Amino acid sequence: xxxxxxxxxxxxxxxxxxGEFGQIIKDKEKVSARFAFCFPDSYxxxxxxxxxxxxxxxxxxxxxxxxxxxxxxxxxxxxKMRENGLLLxxxxxxxxxxxxxxxxxxxxxxxxxxxxxNVLELSGMPLYAADRGEEFPIVIGGGPCAVNPEPLADFxxxxxxGEGEEMLPEIVRLYIEMKKKGAxxxxxxxxxxxxxxxxxxxxxxxxxxxxDGTVAAYTPxxxxxxxxVKKRIVEDIDKMYFPEAVVMPYVETVQDRIMLxxxxxxxxxxxxCQAGMIYRPxxxxxxxxxxxxxxxxxxxxxxxxISLTSLSISDYTRLAELTDGLIxxxxxxxxxxxxxxxxxxxxxxxxxxxxxxVRASSITFAPEAGTQRLRDVINKNVTEEDLMRSxxxxxxxxxxxxxxxxxxxxxxxxxxxxxxxxVLAKNTIEQYYATPGHSKRxxxxxxxxxxxxxxxxxxxxxxxxxxxxxxxxxxxxxxxKITDRKIRxxxxxxxxxxxxxxxxxxxxxxxxxxxxxxxxxxxxxxWDEYFDFDKWMQIFAEAGIDTAFYAxxxxxxxxxxxxxxxxxGVTKEFLIREKNRAYAEKTTPSCREACSACGANCLGGKDTxxxxxxx
Amino acid sequence: xxxxxxKINEYAPLDEPRTVRLxxxxxxxxxxISHLDLQRTFVRILARAELPLWYTQxxxxxxxxxxxxxxxxxxxxxxxxxxxxxxxDMPCEDLLKRLSLATTAELDFTDAYVxxxxxxxxxAAEYEFLIECDNAxxxxxxxxxxxxxxxxxxxxxxxxxxxxxxxxxxxxxxEVEAEEGACRILATVAAGSNENLSPELxxxxxxxxxxxxxxxxxYSILRRKLLKADLTEFR
Numbered sequence: 001x002x003x004x005x006x007x008x009x010x011x012x013x014x015x016x017x018x019g020e021f022g023q024i025i026k027d028k029e030k031v032s033a034r035f036a037f038c039f040p041d042s043y044x045x046x047x048x049x050x051x052x053x054x055x056x057x058x059x060x061x062x063x064x065x066x067x068x069x070x071x072x073x074x075x076x077x078x079x080k081m082r083e084n085g086l087l088l089x090x091x092x093x094x095x096x097x098x099x100x101x102x103x104x105x106x107x108x109x110x111x112x113x114x115x116x117x118n119v120l121e122l123s124g125m126p127l128y129a130a131d132r133g134e135e136f137p138i139v140i141g142g143g144p145c146a147v148n149p150e151p152l153a154d155f156x157x158x159x160x161x162g163e164g165e166e167m168l169p170e171i172v173r174l175y176i177e178m179k180k181k182g183a184x185x186x187x188x189x190x191x192x193x194x195x196x197x198x199x200x201x202x203x204x205x206x207x208x209x210x211x212d213g214t215v216a217a218y219t220p221x222x223x224x225x226x227x228x229v230k231k232r233i234v235e236d237i238d239k240m241y242f243p244e245a246v247v248m249p250y251v252e253t254v255q256d257r258i259m260l261x262x263x264x265x266x267x268x269x270x271x272x273c274q275a276g277m278i279y280r281p282x283x284x285x286x287x288x289x290x291x292x293x294x295x296x297x298x299x300x301x302x303x304x305x306i307s308l309t310s311l312s313i314s315d316y317t318r319l320a321e322l323t324d325g326l327i328x329x330x331x332x333x334x335x336x337x338x339x340x341x342x343x344x345x346x347x348x349x350x351x352x353x354x355x356x357x358v359r360a361s362s363i364t365f366a367p368e369a370g371t372q373r374l375r376d377v378i379n380k381n382v383t384e385e386d387l388m389r390s391x392x393x394x395x396x397x398x399x400x401x402x403x404x405x406x407x408x409x410x411x412x413x414x415x416x417x418x419x420x421x422x423v424l425a426k427n428t429i430e431q432y433y434a435t436p437g438h439s440k441r442x443x444x445x446x447x448x449x450x451x452x453x454x455x456x457x458x459x460x461x462x463x464x465x466x467x468x469x470x471x472x473x474x475x476x477x478x479x480x481k482i483t484d485r486k487i488r489x490x491x492x493x494x495x496x497x498x499x500x501x502x503x504x505x506x507x508x509x510x511x512x513x514x515x516x517x518x519x520x521x522x523x524x525x526x527w528d529e530y531f532d533f534d535k536w537m538q539i540f541a542e543a544g545i546d547t548a549f550y551a552x553x554x555x556x557x558x559x560x561x562x563x564x565x566x567x568x569g570v571t572k573e574f575l576i577r578e579k580n581r582a583y584a585e586k587t588t589p590s591c592r593e594a595c596s597a598c599g600a601n602c603l604g605g606k607d608t609x610x611x612x613x614x615x
Numbered sequence: 616x617x618x619x620x621x622k623i624n625e626y627a628p629l630d631e632p633r634t635v636r637l638x639x640x641x642x643x644x645x646x647x648i649s650h651l652d653l654q655r656t657f658v659r660i661l662a663r664a665e666l667p668l669w670y671t672q673x674x675x676x677x678x679x680x681x682x683x684x685x686x687x688x689x690x691x692x693x694x695x696x697x698x699x700x701x702x703x704d705m706p707c708e709d710l711l712k713r714l715s716l717a718t719t720a721e722l723d724f725t726d727a728y729v730x731x732x733x734x735x736x737x738x739a740a741e742y743e744f745l746i747e748c749d750n751a752x753x754x755x756x757x758x759x760x761x762x763x764x765x766x767x768x769x770x771x772x773x774x775x776x777x778x779x780x781x782x783x784x785x786x787x788x789x790e791v792e793a794e795e796g797a798c799r800i801l802a803t804v805a806a807g808s809n810e811n812l813s814p815e816l817x818x819x820x821x822x823x824x825x826x827x828x829x830x831x832x833x834y835s836i837l838r839r840k841l842l843k844a845d846l847t848e849f850r
Contacts (some may be wrong), residue, residue: 018644020719021719127648251648301779303659
């Protein structure tokens with residue numbers, strides 16, 4: 001634990017002092033394996049992550065495994081640690097992370113990669129897996145970014161591809177058995193790769209490159225190592241472990257509420273959306289299970305808000321049953337319901353009244369693109385009419401602020417599509433005045449425009465990202481089209497999106513850049529105050545890496561991609577079909593309307609809408 | 616979660632909400648939790664304990680919590696108090712039982728009772744300081760002198776600007792003892808809405824005055840008692 005003089009000298013010391021209600025303390029002498037689970041960002045962000053809450057519970061329900069939390073110390077604390085020669089410790093025990101059996105990272109976004117390396121360094125561990133001897137923990141990565149783990153491959157021993165609820169305890173179990181027999185790390189890794197589905201051990205593959213810099217092949221070093229690692233899913237998420245108690249942070253976190261996962265996957269198939277592809281097949285929990293879990297969580301946490309978290313919550317087949325069941329007791333207990341993502345084609349007054357906390361004067365919708373043509377290209381399957389109807393419901397109920405999310409730089413996008421964003425915003429304002437019973441205040445429409453980043457395992461994985469110059473020009477162009485002061489316009493930094501694309505689409509050669517970034521003391525790149533684009537470009541130049549090769553290059557569909565070593569269920573044939581339909585401006589129906597044979601049914605799954613599922 | 620206790624609706628409803636004072640400790644890791652975070656934490660503890668709370672009326676109903684005297688971050692306490700309002704006749708022992716299951720040892724509830732005093736009556740607080748130092752005997756002597764000789768000035772930062780204040784008039788009582796490698800100071804100082812001396816300010820004043828203190832030694836502060844103007848214990 002940190003001394004009081006250190007804790008008193010840093011910002012928000014409650015992030016480091018621990019002692020939370022609900023944290024799990026075990027006798028370290030009596031456990032067989034110790035697991036340090038790291039969210040490589042600040043405590044407030046990490047404590048908000050549902051995946052971490054789930055896996056912390058999954059591992060700790062095993063008596064002989066003790067899972068503890070680790071976060072990236074904020075930079076002021078890091079300075080104190082370095083000044084005092086302190087190594088990074090786990091939150092519960094205060095023991096040094098380097099003494100653990102495992103150090104696991106959840107990889108939620110590319111811009112946390114510099115923090116991953118910093119955590120390794122602050123733990124007193126060599127960065128490269130090859131340089132870490134038997135005395136160091138086995139370093140594991142998982143989460144959405146692990147579907148293309150290649151930029152991080154050289155720093156990790158093992159990746160979890162897919163859902164960890166079953167896979168992670170199996171890995172630790174195997175480790176405990178093999179450790180008893182005196183096996184080496186290398187022996188364990190090979191056995192894990194050989195026998196546990198979803199395990200990817202990057203050191204067991206040779207990668208060769210073509211002269212043009214593209215990947216030639218991934219070759220397993222041994223015949224018993226899978227040539228392609230298939231994503232792991234939990235077949236029956238209704239019966240799956242779900243934590244009914246969580247660690248309660250004292251300091252305010254980003255998602256300081258109950259997060260109730262209603263279903264996994266998404267029936268929609270928006271073509272830019274990685275989550276919509278990699279979490280397939282869609283599997284639902286039953287309202288009975290969810291109501292029981294919600295009530296347990298309320299009793300164990302005392303939170304006054306329940307957020308129904310899933311990719312597109314209004315697509316839940318039994319939503320009315322669930323929300324009615326919740327409202328039965330949440331109103332009385334003064335607990336608010338919140339829904340993070342509402343589709344404008346299924347937004348109803350009834351739904352809004354159930355969930356709208358009276359406090360929120362603003363509501364958010366995501367049309368994603370400004371014209372119907374482009375919305376068809378990305379398969380968003382919503383219309384301007386949907387937006388106007390939804391906005392009208394919100395306005396009629398007294399709300400005067402609407403936030404609209406868009407993306408710029410989408411494939412086939414023209415300046416006309418960009419101008420469409422301004423038109424939609426203007427029409428939303430007009431809708432406000434046309435809605436009977438609107439509030440007396442002035443309406444405000446905020447348009448927030450992010451930059452499209454091509455992601456692996458999407459129909460747009462072969463696309464070139466717009467250059468920073470083009471993205472900025474589009475941003476400026478949109479600005480000139482907005483004249484109404486009731487419209488607020490914000491956009492993402494195109495330079496951040498460029499770096500994101502490089503790492504999202506990257507290969508193993510990027511490890512050099514990440515190493516140099518660590519040497520140059522990069523950290524917290526997801527935070528504006530620490531992101532330094534010019535320094536990034538210097539790093540890439542020093543590493544001999546052309547960022548345009550990764551971010552701005554149109555790939556051919558027969559190119560071997562760095563993530564072809566991973567099989568997430570959806571097939572390349574499906575992705576190519578979808579890409580072609582995008583260019584033909586043709587939409588694809590949702591999984592529930594018609595199966596588009598994406599291939600994810602090969603993974604199985606109970607209560608899916610997939611025909612011919614594995615079993 | 617609370618199987619051995621009566622259900623909430625088995626406690627009789629009250630005609631008027633009843634104010635109950637809870638006394639609690641804030642120790643160890645909890646000393647690094649700010650007052651604002653503590654307030655939020657309390658709402659959750661009370662919900663976990665399933666206390667029959669009275670809620671404010673209006674758009675955003677919330678339980679009414681009134682804290683005695685906010686504790687500065689970095690100070691421990693064994694005498695924190697908060698007033699809550701109940702709508703059912705729940706005996707104090709049940710209240711404490713429920714609360715003990717909803718919190719940790721570092722935020723421990725030690726008493727619950729219907730108060731017959733107002734927080735406005737708090738006029739002083741007793742703090743115990745433990746400052747690590749070499750040559751504790753000599754240090755204790757110097758500290759005794761410094762803490763009883765006016766003026767002992769320190770810069771007080773506030774929104775309206777920094778100002779120099781003499782803290783001696785705010786110190787009601789002081790005892791200093793030397794221990795193995797540390798000095799223990801027991802000080803009763805002004806506290807409350809009229810006059811207030813933050814204990815951190817006292818340490819700062821000592822550090823400023825005493826060259827013997829290096830300025831980086833470890834120290835701890837514990838609030839032991841809340842007192843009325845006549846220096847009898849506030850309850």
